[in-house]
Amino acid sequence: MCNENKTDMTRYGWNNSLRQLQQASIHKTLPYGRVTVVHRTCYDIISENGLFQCELTGNMLYGKSAAELPCTGDWVLFQPLDEDKGIIVDMLPRERTLYRRKSGTVADKQAIAAYVDKAFIVQSLDDNFNVRRAERFMVQILEEKIQPVLVLNKADLAFDSAAVTAAIQHLRHQMPVFFTSIHQPETLLALKASIAAGETVVFTGSSGVGKSSLVNALCDQQALLTSHISESTGKGRHTSTRREMVLMEGAGVLIDTPGVREFGLVLDNPDLLEQALEISDYAAACRFRDCQHINEAGCAVIAAVQDGNLDPKVYESYLKLRREAWHYSASKQEKKKWEKSLSRMVEEAKNISKH
Ligand SMILES: Nc1nc2c(ncn2[C@@H]2O[C@H](COP(=O)(O)OP(=O)(O)OP(=O)(O)O)[C@@H](O)[C@H]2O)c(=O)[nH]1
Numbered sequence: 001m002c003n004e005n006k007t008d009m010t011r012y013g014w015n016n017s018l019r020q021l022q023q024a025s026i027h028k029t030l031p032y033g034r035v036t037v038v039h040r041t042c043y044d045i046i047s048e049n050g051l052f053q054c055e056l057t058g059n060m061l062y063g064k065s066a067a068e069l070p071c072t073g074d075w076v077l078f079q080p081l082d083e084d085k086g087i088i089v090d091m092l093p094r095e096r097t098l099y100r101r102k103s104g105t106v107a108d109k110q111a112i113a114a115y116v117d118k119a120f121i122v123q124s125l126d127d128n129f130n131v132r133r134a135e136r137f138m139v140q141i142l143e144e145k146i147q148p149v150l151v152l153n154k155a156d157l158a159f160d161s162a163a164v165t166a167a168i169q170h171l172r173h174q175m176p177v178f179f180t181s182i183h184q185p186e187t188l189l190a191l192k193a194s195i196a197a198g199e200t201v202v203f204t205g206s207s208g209v210g211k212s213s214l215v216n217a218l219c220d221q222q223a224l225l226t227s228h229i230s231e232s233t234g235k236g237r238h239t240s241t242r243r244e245m246v247l248m249e250g251a252g253v254l255i256d257t258p259g260v261r262e263f264g265l266v267l268d269n270p271d272l273l274e275q276a277l278e279i280s281d282y283a284a285a286c287r288f289r290d291c292q293h294i295n296e297a298g299c300a301v302i303a304a305v306q307d308g309n310l311d312p313k314v315y316e317s318y319l320k321l322r323r324e325a326w327h328y329s330a331s332k333q334e335k336k337k338w339e340k341s342l343s344r345m346v347e348e349a350k351n352i353s354k355h
């Protein structure tokens with residue numbers, strides 16, 4: 001057997017537990033691969049035999065919402081058609097997937113990346129720095145048991161270090177914080193060292209904070225276009241338009257994403273907010289077990305705000321994110337009910353037309 005030309009898929013995160021999932025599929029004899037880029041109708045799949053451009057079988061499309069179709073990072077089984085084309089016939093059950101609420105909808109999810117170990121919340125240390133937004137990303141990431149990491153980029157710019165440090169103090173228990181600059185390579189070493197072989201890291205954050213620049217710098221190559229490059233070619237600002245996976249030499253894989261203007265929560269477990277924002281210790285001391293921490297007598301959370309132990313801004317952020325999480329779950333229930341009654345109506349109409 002000659003394995004010389006095979007891609008070592010463990011570098012892309014392939015492992016024994018994924019192999020077991022593959023064995024459970026009726027298509028287990030087919031080659032497996034990982035989605036590196038999603039195009040409009042086809043997918044780039046990296047596999048032991050190199051890169052394949054694949055489409056989906058009709059079966060895989062049937063009855064699925066957009067969020068259930070393969071996204072960057074998903075593992076799939078595919079039927080090769082020739083040396084670089086194929087058809088995806090199955091997808092391994094998803095784990096550790098980062099979702100967000102699809103813009104302009106109340107209850108539709110959008111899958112950003114699957115099988116993620118770490119999510120870098122990237123902000124730049126200029127006007128973009130915003131603790132409340134960091135909290136928002138963090139809770140959604142924690143929901144999926146992905147490790148959040150705060151990356152504060154453009155540290156070469158002038159910023160108020162003491163103010164930034166104080167503002168993120170309460171988040172440090174949940175996630176490590178890195179100050180980086182693509183113009184100061186030494187600041188990237190620690191970030192690089194934090195990524196282990198076979199790990200998958202997704203980069204999230206607003207447009208222009210330097211996600212693609214950081215991916216390029218960590219991979220020591222210009223794998224992705226950044227606004228810097230296209231400015232030099234006179235093509236104006238380049239902003240990433242797709243989610244794309246890049247292999248890091250000797251370590252994991254990095255998934256770059258386009259900047260998002262808003263990152264809506266899709267939390268199925270709003271209780272997590274208390275833990276994530278370090279409110280649960282106070283909440284445990286409230287007089288009523290079902291205390292909502294709004295205006296109840298004996299509320300230890302409100303007392304903590306009044307005593308100056310809990311930052312009122314963190315408390316307000318908690319209430320705001322919780323309202324949003326509740327709104328999402330209520331809308332989701334409504335949508336399910338509506339879909340059920342719609343399919344019942346369709347069935348009834350079919351029965352009537354039979355008679
Ligand atoms: N001063 C400074 N500029 C940076 C740094 N990192 C990135 N930039 C610049 O910021 C601009 C935006 O960088 P990108 O990497 O394209 O940002 P992005 O987050 O990928 O943006 P989108 O693709 O639109 O989401 C470019 O002009 C970069 O050169 C940094 O550490 N310091």
Ligand SMILES: [Mg+2]
Nearest residue numbers: 211212239240
């Ligand atoms: Mg980009």
Ligand SMILES: [Zn+2]
Nearest residue numbers: 286291293299
């Ligand atoms: Zn309370």
